[in-house]
Amino acid sequence: MQLSPLQSRLAASLMASCLLIIIYFTLFSPHFAMALELQEPDQIVTDEPDIPSFDRSILARAPAGVTALTNNEAMPMNVVPGTTQFFVFTVLPTSSRSLELRSEHDGLLAPGEEEAVVAVEPPAGAQHRPLAKRQSSRMVYISANTCEQPRAVNVSTTAQSPPQLTLYVSTSPSNQSPGPLPGPVQRDVDDQVAIEFVEGAVMYNVTTTGDLFMGVSAPEIPSGFDGSFNFRLAASTDAYFYTYNVEDDADLIWVDSDSQGALLITHNLTQSSDPVIEQKVMSTQPYVMFAQNKNDTSIIGLMHSFCGLENHAQIAATKNGQFSAMVSTGMTKRGQGNLPKQQFFFTGLNSSSSYLGILARDGNLTSGNGQIAGGGHVFKATNFSTKSDHGNCAIIVDLEFCDQVAYSVPSNPNFGNATKLAKFYDNLAIQAYDNFNKSLAQVPCEADSTQRYSLVRNCTHCATAYKDWLCSILMPRCEDFDNPAPYLHPRAMAQPFPNGDTLDEATRAQFPLADTRAFRQSRVSQIDDIIKPGPYKELLPCEDLCYNIIQSCPASFNFGCPRPGVVGFNSSYARRDPSGLLTCNYPGSAHLESGARRAISSSPWAAVGFVLGAVIVLLI
Numbered sequence: 203m204q205l206s207p208l209q210s211r212l213a214a215s216l217m218a219s220c221l222l223i224i225i226y227f228t229l230f231s232p233h234f235a236m237a238l239e240l241q242e243p244d245q246i247v248t249d250e251p252d253i254p255s256f257d258r259s260i261l262a263r264a265p266a267g268v269t270a271l272t273n274n275e276a277m278p279m280n281v282v283p284g285t286t287q288f289f290v291f292t293v294l295p296t297s298s299r300s301l302e303l304r305s306e307h308d309g310l311l312a313p314g315e316e317e318a319v320v321a322v323e324p325p326a327g328a329q330h331r332p333l334a335k336r337q338s339s340r341m342v343y344i345s346a347n348t349c350e351q352p353r354a355v356n357v358s359t360t361a362q363s364p365p366q367l368t369l370y371v372s373t374s375p376s377n378q379s380p381g382p383l384p385g386p387v388q389r390d391v392d393d394q395v396a397i398e399f400v401e402g403a404v405m406y407n408v409t410t411t412g413d414l415f416m417g418v419s420a421p422e423i424p425s426g427f428d429g430s431f432n433f434r435l436a437a438s439t440d441a442y443f444y445t446y447n448v449e450d451d452a453d454l455i456w457v458d459s460d461s462q463g464a465l466l467i468t469h470n471l472t473q474s475s476d477p478v479i480e481q482k483v484m485s486t487q488p489y490v491m492f493a494q495n496k497n498d499t500s501i502i503g504l505m506h507s508f509c510g511l512e513n514h515a516q517i518a519a520t521k522n523g524q525f526s527a528m529v530s531t532g533m534t535k536r537g538q539g540n541l542p543k544q545q546f547f548f549t550g551l552n553s554s555s556s557y558l559g560i561l562a563r564d565g566n567l568t569s570g571n572g573q574i575a576g577g578g579h580v581f582k583a584t585n586f587s588t589k590s591d592h593g594n595c596a597i598i599v600d601l602e603f604c605d606q607v608a609y610s611v612p613s614n615p616n617f618g619n620a621t622k623l624a625k626f627y628d629n630l631a632i633q634a635y636d637n638f639n640k641s642l643a644q645v646p647c648e649a650d651s652t653q654r655y656s657l658v659r660n661c662t663h664c665a666t667a668y669k670d671w672l673c674s675i676l677m678p679r680c681e682d683f684d685n686p687a688p689y690l691h692p693r694a695m696a697q698p699f700p701n702g703d704t705l706d707e708a709t710r711a712q713f714p715l716a717d718t719r720a721f722r723q724s725r726v727s728q729i730d731d732i733i734k735p736g737p738y739k740e741l742l743p744c745e746d747l748c749y750n751i752i753q754s755c756p757a758s759f760n761f762g763c764p765r766p767g768v769v770g771f772n773s774s775y776a777r778r779d780p781s782g783l784l785t786c787n788y789p790g791s792a793h794l795e796s797g798a799r800r801a802i803s804s805s806p807w808a809a810v811g812f813v814l815g816a817v818i819v820l821l822i
């Protein structure tokens with residue numbers, strides 16, 4: 203058959219094309235690459251450190267037994283003692299993404315990325331260098347939490363906690379399975395880093411140009427333990443998925459406790475008094491909390507791990523946590539500054555026991571996966587303890603009138619529940635406030651500043667000062683009678699405890715003034731007559747609550763405060779302690795003082811108080 207010139211030219215070009223295709227496939231075939239990978243597994247990598255760069259695709263594939271991690275997603279995994287689990291995190295080519303981010307969303311760059319860019323930013327005109335750098339080097343944040351660890355077979359004979367896991371990290375393609383030495387393959391120690399978990403958590407960052415290889419290794423466990431480890435590992439180019447911070451001051455403040463309960467609050471969640479922001483913060487509940495009797499060892503070794511705490515803490519105030527019914531949480535604006543805080547109110551605790559409280563931001567694996575830092579955050583633990591089982595101090599919260607009161611007051615289990623107790627005290631205050639309110643109504647509050655009683659204070663200040671004082675006088679802050687702190691004042695020593703016991707002579711003899719009114723009775727007679735708490739100790743109100751009334755209210759009210767050193771002062775007020783110890787009660791006070799405290803200067807008012815006489819010291 204003869205071909206026309208056109209046909210023969212077509213045939214020639216077809217043949218050329220076929221040849222080209224054959225040559226292409228011979229040189230660059232993906233099948234060829236697959237074959238190479240299948241024929242020559244793992245060792246080729248370790249034996250040949252200088253792999254040419256076009257073989258990248260081979261290295262990026264996770265070999266058998268190696269788990270590939272996805273950005274910002276936690277990988278749950280079991281590891282048997284004495285073995286290691288291997289992971290690879292492929293840092294995606296970032297050239298196009300970096301360019302895009304750089305031009306359009308400059309502010310959204312991840313911290314590590316931003317740093318790298320800034321660090322190599324050359325003078326204008328040398329554009330190619332920073333691009334090359336950005337393309338090849340990224341900060342990777344590796345973090346992990348231990349969710350399960352081997353358990354002691356017999357808790358009463360095994361005192362220590364099981365050993366911790368270790369994270370191994372390698373950025374070297376020649377060490378794709380970093381782990382404890384000596385391993386199955388000998389290699390240089392320089393090409394891997396070992397980081398031991400601390401209390402079930404690890405955080406490590408590394409800047410890498412290529413893939414990141416990780417091993418999580420479980421040590422051999424001593425006898426007396428049984429079971430294996432379970433952990434969650436996450437890698438991210440944005441931020442740590444799991445975090446903890448035990449360096450900063452505790453973010454959880456122990457306010458007060460009674461024999462079965464405790465009240466804890468967070469710091470102010472915002473410093474803003476903008477109603478919109480405040481409303482937004484008040485509608486959230488950003489924190490969860492764990493509590494643990496210090497005698498219970500179940501969380502030792504897991505105290506920095508969110509899932510470890512959720513699985514093993516005695517009380518977990520999380521959605522699915524253990525005994526979460528023992529905790530109620532909510533937002534409150536109580537306390538200095540009236541700023542939003544989250545509060546946790548525990549019930550059903552053991553009396554005279556020490557507890558650890560651990561605050562955390564939720565690390566919900568389901569909703570957290572895929573989110574930057576979605577694994578949660580664990581804060582430093584706070585110590586708190588419960589009172590003895592005399593049962594004559596009880597926490598009251600959420601009072602209608604005395605809305606700043608949230609602490610233990612004298613009580614009696616036979617009187618009724620905390621709601622009834624709170625109502626009793628609140629009514630006491632409402633009745634007592636009424637007379638004052640009538641007097642205040644006589645004062646020209648609305649007058650312009652020249653006719654007012656003070657240029658800086660008005661009736662609002664006076665009413666607030668009086669209310670703060672009244673609530674703290676009528677609701678004594680209650681402590682165990684056994685509490686030996688010198689700044690506490692014994693009350694109601696002549697009365698029996700709720701169980702009928704009375705103080706013996708030896709105990710009474712320790713108090714030379716035991717027979718005086720200030721020791722025999724409560725400050726407010728209704729407490730002894732109706733509640734009948736029996737002997738307790740009072741954390742006296744701070745002296746500045748009294749001075750504040752003198753400063754804020756019209757002189758015609760004739761208020762006065764006792765001066766320190768004068769009869770009556772010691773059984774009425776106490777002074778603040780400069781070291782931050784809670785030695786007196788004031789609205790919003792807690793056991794642990796926050797760092798910044800206002801300095802209270804007492805001298806100007808003390809003189810006034812002396813002149814006016816000790817009016818306010820009198821019992822109501």
Ligand SMILES: *[C@@H]1O[C@H](CO)[C@@H](O)[C@H](O)[C@H]1NC(C)=O
Nearest residue numbers: 354355356357358359360361
């Ligand atoms: C645990 O050890 C204690 C003390 O040796 C022993 O009395 C107890 O029976 C042991 N418990 C179990 C479950 O083996």
Ligand SMILES: *[C@@H]1O[C@H](CO)[C@@H](O)[C@H](O)[C@H]1NC(C)=O
Nearest residue numbers: 313314341343405406407408
């Ligand atoms: C990375 O880790 C080092 C310590 O290894 C630490 O000093 C540094 O702050 C970390 N960087 C970031 C961004 O977390």
Ligand SMILES: *[C@@H]1O[C@H](CO)[C@@H](O)[C@H](O)[C@H]1NC(C)=O
Nearest residue numbers: 468469470537538539541796
């Ligand atoms: C909240 O903020 C106020 C005002 O800034 C401050 O006085 C108070 O101590 C803070 N409270 C806590 C619990 O940090």
Ligand SMILES: *[C@@H]1O[C@H](CO)[C@@H](O)[C@H](O)[C@H]1NC(C)=O
Nearest residue numbers: 495496497498552554555556
């Ligand atoms: C808890 O530990 C304290 C000492 O720290 C001890 O006095 C108390 O008896 C222990 N309670 C229990 C229930 O083990």
Ligand SMILES: *[C@@H]1O[C@H](CO)[C@@H](O)[C@H](O)[C@H]1NC(C)=O
Nearest residue numbers: 494495498516550551552555
């Ligand atoms: C209370 O004490 C009992 C007995 O010691 C213990 O089993 C229980 O776990 C404790 N409960 C709390 C909430 O501390």
Ligand SMILES: *[C@@H]1O[C@H](CO)[C@@H](O)[C@H](O)[C@H]1NC(C)=O
Nearest residue numbers: 520521522566567568569570
């Ligand atoms: C996690 O969050 C998802 C969606 O917000 C929710 O359905 C699930 O119950 C949560 N799980 C836990 C353990 O809190």
Ligand SMILES: *[C@@H]1O[C@H](CO)[C@@H](O)[C@H](O)[C@H]1NC(C)=O
Nearest residue numbers: 452496556582583584585586
């Ligand atoms: C809590 O108590 C332990 C002792 O049980 C102590 O070592 C630790 O320092 C205390 N923590 C704080 C924040 O006071």
Ligand SMILES: *[C@@H]1O[C@H](CO)[C@@H](O)[C@H](O)[C@H]1NC(C)=O
Nearest residue numbers: 617618619620621622623625
């Ligand atoms: C407290 O007792 C009153 C009755 O005196 C009852 O109506 C109320 O529901 C109780 N509150 C709680 C929280 O148990």
Ligand SMILES: *[C@@H]1O[C@H](CO)[C@@H](O)[C@H](O)[C@H]1NC(C)=O
Nearest residue numbers: 603632635636639640642643
């Ligand atoms: C105080 O009196 C004013 C009227 O003079 C009244 O509006 C206010 O509700 C009273 N406050 C209380 C707490 O009774």
Ligand SMILES: *[C@@H]1O[C@H](CO)[C@@H](O)[C@H](O)[C@H]1NC(C)=O
Nearest residue numbers: 647648658659660661662663
């Ligand atoms: C008193 O002064 C404060 C500001 O210092 C103001 O907010 C308040 O409305 C004043 N109260 C009266 C009754 O004028």
Ligand SMILES: *[C@@H]1O[C@H](CO)[C@@H](O)[C@H](O)[C@H]1NC(C)=O
Nearest residue numbers: 688766767768769770771772
């Ligand atoms: C008041 O207490 C202080 C120490 O707290 C003491 O030095 C002083 O003598 C007491 N004053 C009176 C009048 O009892």
